[in-house]
Amino acid sequence: MPAFILDWNPPEGSDFDKLAAQFQRMDVTPGMAGLFGGFADLVDWAALAGIVATLAFGMMTVRRAPMEFESWRVIDRAAVFLGRVAMMLIVLLCCVMLYEVFVRYVLNEGTYWANEMSLWLAGYVFLLAGLYAMQQRSHIRIFLLYDICPRPVQRLFDMISTLLILTFAFFLFYGAYGEAFAKFYRWELFGTAFDPPIPATLKMMVLLVIPLVAIQAVINLISDWNAEPVFHTAADDFDEDELQRLRAAVGQDGVGELDVTRTAHQKGDN
Structure with a gap:
């Protein structure tokens, strides 16, 4: 760069x-x-x-996975694909950390780059995952008041929350623009032995991703405007598709391929 x-x-x-x-x-x-x-x-x-x-x-x-939000448009593809990138970065981040542990505690040596690389990757994961979570409507929300309101009032709540997100994105971009571009143009480094350009890249990445999050919030508002009311319960925490696969694997009698007592049952029958 x-x-x-x-x-x-x-x-x-x-x-x-x-x-x-x-x-x-x-x-x-x-x-x-x-x-x-x-x-x-x-x-x-x-x-x-x-x-x-x-x-x-x-x-x-990019294609929708079975456990992902069902209704998404072509314009949502950017957020979904960047979510896939975040998932792969998590794998890479884990590999870096495992390598550092292996080198330090098995070979009794150390690396000068693993810590900074972990920070660098984690910053990208945090930003990209935030955009993906916005598209999936999976950010932490409190539905106690939202669920008992009629649909027009729910739309009003959605508009207010979207407006707050847009306001936050505007002021963040306005306040951080000068510093982020200054660090980027002089390609500011981290100041360590490895010396990655974390300040130059992550500051600029914030300016790119946060407006995308705000745009995605507007897209969600438009996409969900005519959606039927959804009432949230504790069962929402369970993936129904995954439960169906587990039931099919275990079987009706509870002694399927995934049953940990299968071997004991077979020995008892013999």
């Missing part, structure tokens, strides 16, 4: 020299000439094109 900053919107004066020196120090292909007379080389352009292509392909091909 520093290569594209230097090409598209280079800082002025000493900031340019600092960013250029930082780019030369971190460049994974230092011997490759930049394309179009700039800093970004073929690898940089290929990585950028790959990210765009992955996002486009993922949003076009």
Whole structure:
């Protein structure tokens, strides 16, 4: 990313020299000439094109899982796909943490990058999962008053909550815009031995994701406007599809393939 900053919107004066020196120090292909007379080389352009292509392909091909919210539109595909990305990042985060534990307690050594990498990945997981949770209507909500109100009043509550989300997103973007872009343009690093660009990337990611959350809230409001009233009970915490699969696996007599007493029953019969 520093290569594209230097090409598209280079800082002025000493900031340019600092960013250029930082780019030369971190460049994974230092011997490759930049394309179009700039800093970004073929690898940089290929990585950028790959990210765009992955996002486009993922949003076009993502499918709803059985346990996910049933009613979603084409416009919801972005949030659903980014939710899939968050799920994969959780797996990667767990691998990093397990590797750190193995190296530290089995090999009696340590890493200088695992902690910062975990923080970096966790930040992305937190933001992307928030967008996905908004699309799935799975944020923590208190339905005690909501459920006993008629549908027009429920719509009013939905409008108020959406307005509050939009207000929060506006003021967050307005207040953090200057600092986030300043950190991004100078590609601010974390200041450790590993020195990842956590301030430069996560601050900018907040500015990108929070407006998407607000937009998703508006989409939810429009999508659910004519929906039938839903009354929430303790049974909502159970996945009916999963229960059906468990019943089918266990069997009517309770001695199916997943029954832990199956072996004991068989031995007793013999």
